[in-house]
Amino acid sequence: xxxxxxxxxxxxxxxxxxxxxxxxxxxxxxxxxxxxxxxxxxxxxxxxxxxxxxxxxxxxxxxxxxxxxxxxxxxxxxxxxxxxxxxxxxxxxxxxxxxxxxxxxxxxxxxxxxxxxxxxxxxxxxxxxxxxxxxxxxxxxxxxxxxxxxxxxxxxxxxxxxxxxxxxxxxxxxxxxxxxxxxxxxxxxxxxxxxxxxxxxxxxxxxxxxxxxxxxxxxxxxxxxxxxxxxxxxxxxxxx
Amino acid sequence: xxxxxxxxxxxxxxxxxxxxxxxxxxxxxxxxxxxxxxxxxxxxxxxxxxxxxxxxxxxxxxxxxxxxxxxxxxxxxxxxxxxxxxxxxxxxxxxxxxxxxxxxxxxxxxxxxxxxxxxxxxxxxxxxxxxxxxxxxxxxxxxxxxxxxxxxxxxxxxxxxxxxxxxxxxxxxxxxxxxxxxxxxxxxxxxxxxxxxxxxxxxxxxxxxxxxxxxxxxxxxxxxxxxxxxxxxxxxxxxxxxxxxxxxxxxxxxxxxxxxxxxxxxxxxxxxxxxxxxxxxxxxxxxxxxxxxxxxxxxxxxxxxxxxxxxxxxxxxxxxxxxxxxxxxxxxxxxxxxxxxxxxxxxxxxxxxxxxxxxxxxxxxxxxxxxxxxxxxx
Ligand SMILES: Nc1ncnc2c1ncn2[C@@H]1O[C@H](COP(=O)(O)OP(=O)(O)OP(=O)(O)O)[C@@H](O)[C@H]1O
Ligand SMILES: [Mg+2]
Numbered sequence: 001x002x003x004x005x006x007x008x009x010x011x012x013x014x015x016x017x018x019x020x021x022x023x024x025x026x027x028x029x030x031x032x033x034x035x036x037x038x039x040x041x042x043x044x045x046x047x048x049x050x051x052x053x054x055x056x057x058x059x060x061x062x063x064x065x066x067x068x069x070x071x072x073x074x075x076x077x078x079x080x081x082x083x084x085x086x087x088x089x090x091x092x093x094x095x096x097x098x099x100x101x102x103x104x105x106x107x108x109x110x111x112x113x114x115x116x117x118x119x120x121x122x123x124x125x126x127x128x129x130x131x132x133x134x135x136x137x138x139x140x141x142x143x144x145x146x147x148x149x150x151x152x153x154x155x156x157x158x159x160x161x162x163x164x165x166x167x168x169x170x171x172x173x174x175x176x177x178x179x180x181x182x183x184x185x186x187x188x189x190x191x192x193x194x195x196x197x198x199x200x201x202x203x204x205x206x207x208x209x210x211x212x213x214x215x216x217x218x219x220x221x222x223x224x225x226x227x228x229x230x231x232x233x234x235x236x237x238x239x240x
Numbered sequence: 241x242x243x244x245x246x247x248x249x250x251x252x253x254x255x256x257x258x259x260x261x262x263x264x265x266x267x268x269x270x271x272x273x274x275x276x277x278x279x280x281x282x283x284x285x286x287x288x289x290x291x292x293x294x295x296x297x298x299x300x301x302x303x304x305x306x307x308x309x310x311x312x313x314x315x316x317x318x319x320x321x322x323x324x325x326x327x328x329x330x331x332x333x334x335x336x337x338x339x340x341x342x343x344x345x346x347x348x349x350x351x352x353x354x355x356x357x358x359x360x361x362x363x364x365x366x367x368x369x370x371x372x373x374x375x376x377x378x379x380x381x382x383x384x385x386x387x388x389x390x391x392x393x394x395x396x397x398x399x400x401x402x403x404x405x406x407x408x409x410x411x412x413x414x415x416x417x418x419x420x421x422x423x424x425x426x427x428x429x430x431x432x433x434x435x436x437x438x439x440x441x442x443x444x445x446x447x448x449x450x451x452x453x454x455x456x457x458x459x460x461x462x463x464x465x466x467x468x469x470x471x472x473x474x475x476x477x478x479x480x481x482x483x484x485x486x487x488x489x490x491x492x493x494x495x496x497x498x499x500x501x502x503x504x505x506x507x508x509x510x511x512x513x514x515x516x517x518x519x520x521x522x523x524x525x526x527x528x529x530x531x532x533x534x535x536x537x538x539x540x541x542x543x544x545x546x547x548x549x550x551x552x553x554x555x556x557x558x559x560x561x562x563x564x565x566x567x568x569x570x571x572x573x574x575x576x577x578x579x580x581x582x583x584x585x586x587x588x589x590x591x592x593x594x595x596x597x598x599x600x601x602x603x604x605x606x607x608x609x610x611x612x613x614x615x616x617x618x
Pocket of ligand 2: 057177
């Protein structure tokens, strides 16, 4: 292996000159101003910045759910926005795990069933998928909650179910937008710890958008955004 | 994904039952109203169907139905009998009369005079008494529903004496017929007797009932009768339809029932449409998450279709079942006597329900398909 190469271990994701504009005509606002970036495999990358700086827009583009106005996104060697709509959906299903601020669990499915959703979407039989969902919950230490509905769980537990759902199909990329924003400090920290322990693996890339400065110590790499540009790229937060 | 779609829906009890209620209510209203409508207008033909032996009815050219009659001269009978292709022909009189009950009430009734020799025209189902009893002096048979109207429940009308247009009549039998549209009490009596009960001009014969000879269709015979006598001749089925058409053309029934059926549809669409879009709106984040995770629009379509189909089938089942139970539950009440649910009506209701869920499902689906997956991060 090329242990001494100074270049990225693996450029899992690369962004070239990403521009994103919203609106049309006179109303166009440019939110991302030509971003170039590379994100490495096997790393936990934080995307931080002030409200409105473009973090959500950026992670949405990386995750293949928002078309950039200009530029290209390469994820694991695939220029994802050159794919057809259906192929892009399939690519997301195979490659990406999603974790949302509001969990977005299906309220009428049990924890184990919620965790099984990506497998079911990929065509797996119900019983097998739910069993795998249960195993995933076990890894996140909430096996005892497997048969409960989301509303019977605490916020932290719900987010752990959501993490199980994001990981159950072993995607190579996991994206999280403010996964701890709805949680108190203690459960927020636990969720971040779990993401570091369980989500991160040799061949997996984890990108987390967060405001939470108490967890910055967990990151391998921190990208700071300001006004649609990346203004800092390092292993630690810059001092202000 | 189908099971997930179903669980999304059934897990939300309130909305699921709301949707079922909407569809069931519509299906019930539509099935029930169409059934009552159909059976009601068919009552315009009961007098024809109560006389199955005759397959050709001969009448004055202006006579329209069994109840809207211009009488014939008695010579018409022989003229019809002499037409080739007529197997037999008998007279029938249908007239209105007043009856005074033992309690002193006055009631308008129908009198049907039937051929003395053959008793053709007497309903086949005789509940009490025997055909021979009609030959006794002043003998009349009363219809069962009418008997219930004229006499207190639990008492037998057999042997009761009445004044029929101020003439003595004695009830000697009870027959079972479906009520006519006007559901007047009907008395059957021999033709010669009827002439006494119903005073009037020389012409008192309402119809000549005839049967086509073997090897000839009723239509052929009817045509021949008209050609030979100048009288109007209708086959049984034609004349039954005349009675039904008369009600359709001369009453507000089709409009009224049409309005109710349309309301059933509109209310159903409103309830189901609103509840369905509420359900979708409550779950729009979840649908968005599914789309982000990697569920294609086609699978989303299948999910919403499965949800709509489940609601449609179960709601329809409950609604039609309730309608059928309603109709057969009231089978023994005079108003609904003889009512039945023809298979075409549940089928028609199924089509209406299908249109309803296609419409509401399509509306609901639109908002799901419009949802950008990127919105889940908002
Ligand atoms: N769909 C949209 N239409 C118009 N403007 C948008 C849209 N989405 C985002 N924006 C704008 O783009 C800018 C960046 O938004 P974005 O959500 O990416 O910021 P953010 O860094 O995630 O903020 P926060 O920390 O508040 O979540 C904001 O000014 C926002 O108003
Ligand atoms: Mg954001």
